[in-house]
Amino acid sequence: MTATLAILAGGRGTRLGPLLCDLPKPMLPVAGRPFLEYLVEWAGRFGIDDIVLCVGFRAEKIRAHFGNGGGRIRYSAEREPLGTAGALRLALPLVRTDPFLAMNGDSFCPVELDALLRKHRDRRAAATLAVVETEDRSRFGSVEVGTGGDVLGFREKGAGAGRGWINGGVYALGKNVLERVAEGSSASIERDVFPGLVGRGLCAFGTPGPLVDIGTPESLEAAHGVVPGLLRRRSGP
Template sequence: MNALLLAGGLGTRLRPLTEHMPKPMALVANRPWLEHLVIQLKDQGIRDFVMAVKHYPEQIRNYFGDGGKWGVSIRYAVEPTLRGTAGAIKNAEPLLDDRFLVVNADIVHEIDLLRLLEYHVQHGGKVTIGLTEVDDPTQYGVVEQDGSGRILRFVEKPRLEEAPSRRINAGIYLMEKDVLRHIPDHREVSIERETFPLLIERNVGVYGKVVTGYWMDMGTKERYRRIHWDLLNRTCRLPIPGQESGSGIWVGEDCRIGPGVLLVPPVLIGNRVDIGERSIVGPFAVIGDDCTIGRYVRCSETIMWDRCKVNDAIHLNNCIFGYGLELGSKQILHEAVMNRMEAMQA
């Protein structure tokens, strides 16, 4: 069984961070989320991957290559035009096994693939949708199931009192390849609004199973921050790089921490980071590799990607900074989200 990772989304709501990059390549704990996902699935037995790409596909190709660095095989299905979720799966059809896993690559999660596979084999249907339960289902397509787990219908954005459940599509599917004949070719197709309702109508056997563990769509800046705070307080158990020094302080290799620097947990410092004297970093700060932080800096609830430079006496709170930007001295920034071009213009 191979895995199809849907990595072609535009990441509109994460701009400017994703203005010139695919959303699944956004850093999570100083590593592209797509890399976390490959490693996570490899650890559960997947060795053959197909990546469905569209938005800046060369960045994903150049980073992962053929997958040999991670001990896996990676092939690519490039969408000539945006095809939607089902259309992207259809476009990748020649590369897929008779049974395959599909994962939306912009959702951060910890899935137990074996339990999902056991359930899929047990019910004998053609599709198993991984489901997650949410407190407020009114903003989602909500599933209604019978006692066996068969999905009877999707109810799009119901009022709370009319929701048949609190279960929504988690963006994880196990599929038998022959269902792809139900997906039209060469056009955009929504899997939730078109394909799944059609498969339910044709009684091919669409089932759902709740996947336990962490789940978060990183499609907005607020949720992107929340993922990092959940990582730092270990609500999300993805691996954090670096040595844990004290409780909740992770520091990478070859860092220089100046005199009087205070690291307030939880905080993650990447590799080769230079922090100037009497700066305070944290709580809830993630500093990427090869960053330089000047003297007397205050940095809290902030995510900083690799190769950033923060000059002296800057106060940062609740910010997100993309690769390689530089901030001038004596600024106060709150809730700023910037990429390198914006920083040069500021």
């Protein structure tokens, strides 16, 4: 498939203890490999050969490991933390397709990327976010989804209980969505961009998940037994 994929890889594992906090969070080892390798490999299963890594903290470790990925990988480096939307805005000049794909670098949701992009185009959406159904949405910030697949709103963590949809951290985006973010400013796509698109072309793409994150020692430990098996869901483009 033809699409640029931007991966947000500038985070720091501040909650993971002194032995790991010196690594960029996406480079934390999971089952013997840097976590970011799994995301790059998942993209390759869909034939994506244009990846922009949005790097920041200890960017040199990511560059040293991946290089140019055989011509597949380029880099957008922030000098200071810009948040998810700010980092994507900085990377926008490197994005070759419109729409493009984006994903968090510290979580893995095995989304069918081709189907996500197809729905985004078919709906002529401004942005489409992958959402995962969970048994207890109170543990997360949740996404309110209408019967037609439109995003109706967002709920903060702890608001509401029971089954519901949560943000999977994988998006299809029109470039104009990020062009509205002031260049060089710090902004969150989840808090500062998506809420303003409700009722203006913000769509949801349901996926069975699971959503695996590596933000805490407990979730990092659990990821070792889950992530490698997720890659076996899809063998190639």
